[in-house]
Amino acid sequence: MTLGFELSKVTKRFDDFTALTEVSFSIIQSEHLAIIGPSGCGKSTLLRLLAGLDAPSDGVILLGGEIISEPGRVVTPPHRRQIGMVFQDLGLWPNLTAFENVLLGLSGKKMSRQGAKARALEALAVCKIEALAKRRPALASGGQQQRIALARAIAAEPSFLFFDEPFSGLDLLTKLKLLDELAELAEKKNLTMVLVTHDPIEAITLCRAAISIDKGRVVEAGCINDLLADPKSETLKVFRDHTVRLGT
């Protein structure tokens, strides 16, 4: 069991508003972790701190035992954290084709132009969108755009993949198909995944472990099935009650 990210009493304040309060947990390598909670509870802020897109106000974040973020300072920048990230609005570069999106994503890595091209094509193939290589994101469907964002995220072969509610705009069928393929891909590539979501269905489909956040504090953490058996957070309680009512 190799230690990945570790958060120790992390607090994040924006002026007078406290988004996260003394959050502590660890992410073990190869784990698939869901961060669940209602809208505005601090999930995305937490993911931004893990990614190094923001610095904590208090507390420290470690990666492999080394401090990567400390109060008011990002010690290790995002691109040195071995992460790939799929954003809520995907963050695709609209003026570039799918292939160029993936290729430009590799420009921060030290590799030859030919090597980068080959890697980009491979990532598109893994995500089953080789045919869309020359298409701009605006001309692709919602599900295809997700795949382009995913291809860009995995092309650099990161150890950790972060998802910030990227599936919320998709229909149920497309979403479930994507989640299944993603689980398969993560297994194959031995990826550690962190999924931020307010939808327990996404969490159950993709992850085995979960932490539940409410009002900036960790309410419960553990194996997702155990959490559902005896939920403490409102989100999981409501979900459990609904699934019981539906008899699933």
Place this chain on the structure above:
Amino acid sequence: MISCVELEQPGKWHLILSGVILALAFCPNLPLFWLLVSGTSSFVWENLGPGFASALSHSLVVCAASSAASVLIGLPAGALAGLYEFPGRRMFLWIIAIPLLVPSFLWAIGLSQLGVGLSGITGGTYAFTSLGLPLVLYVTFVSARRLTKSQTEGVRIVGGEWLVLRQAVRAVFPAAFLVGCLSGLLSLSDPGPGQILGFSDVASEILVSFSALYDFELAARQCLVLSAIVAFIALPLAILIVPGIAPRLLGKDIEPTPLTNNRTVRWLGPVFFGAIVTLTMGLPILGIILPMFSRFSWELAMSEITRTIGDTVFYAILAGLFATVLGWLLAIAVGRGRRLAQTAVIGLFLLLSLPPELGALGVIRWGTAAPAALDFFLRDRTVVGIISALRFLPIAAIIMIRGVGTTSPTSALAAAVHGIPITRYMWRVAGPQMIPFVTISTAIVALLSTASVSIALLLRPPGADTLPIAIFTVMANAPESLVATLCFFYIAGAALLLAAGCQLTRWSRFQ
């Protein structure tokens, strides 16, 4: 390596860079303010020249009347065009932009040559309304297009079409009122119509003091009084209205309300817009071209145009590019910070309200005080372009802030996660996305700076005239047909550029 994440994160550099750019834009105004602070000039009313008080009262009457007329006509017209489809809507919206791109005195020349008694303060109000009305109309139109489908449909279900129009007018009124007042303030510092339509106004007084009486101190005093009056009106507007409007610049593109087909508007729209175009543009243009029928001064006009075209284009392009670059930097500095955007827009509004003569006279002051070694800059053509750019920086900055606001905030964050150098990101992603905004900003500032004669009139080196200045200076002595031909060429050129711009933006939408 600076990370792309810096673009989207709050930090002191945002504030510092915004402050530096705004300070730079205010810089040319400082020498005259220094006169005030250092006490080298005494400010008693008698020191402002014998006709200044009456000129000021004329200007204020024209300012108030043209602002009111612009809002009264421009507001309903803009709301109609923003909410309803009617025959000729696109064409009318295109044509109505022309007055914004030509010097105000051309309109005054047209009115004076019509010989229908439109002179003096009435003529001045008419001419300035022709210029203020399109500004109000466009701002109202854009604001109405920012209303969402659900907003208008919700109101329509509750109270029908009349309520939709009333609520839309109410929603866009603050922006329209602000721009109406701004157009009035801009009229205070425009010497063109007053000189041609035979009423003394404050901007003409300043110009006469400097160019005819060669009394810099008097011009400076008059300019400072005008600036104080402008600031007195503009400051409360900036503090009360701008903060509510500025955040809309940062909003992402929304799905606008679809244009409605309404039986009444189908005939009312073309009639209303037809009347606006005829009265504000048709009549002045008719007045301009009438003398051309008696004699078409092709050769004389061409010789004037070839003499001035080089300098006109040089000033225009330099102003357009410099303002756009500064505007883009300011937009990057402002980022998506709501408070910073509000502060910056207040500063930009005040900057635009100030008379252009203030900055131009300030540079002249520098020119006389600075060592001769700086003449290569302070007395060169370049300074005309740069001061014009600083004058119209607010326009460029607002276009660029809007441009940056339409891009996705996660675009730069994704680049940061992938370790893309900021220069590469700007070159490959942010830059290409901003091309339409850069093009529009450069073109608009170039045309506005050419149309505004004050700065070039005061700062141009001998012989380096622009076409509007050539018209302005020859109109008293040259044959009417020559002036008419020159005016016609200018308006036709502006209309062609506008048409090209419209095509370009349409084209870029499909890219």
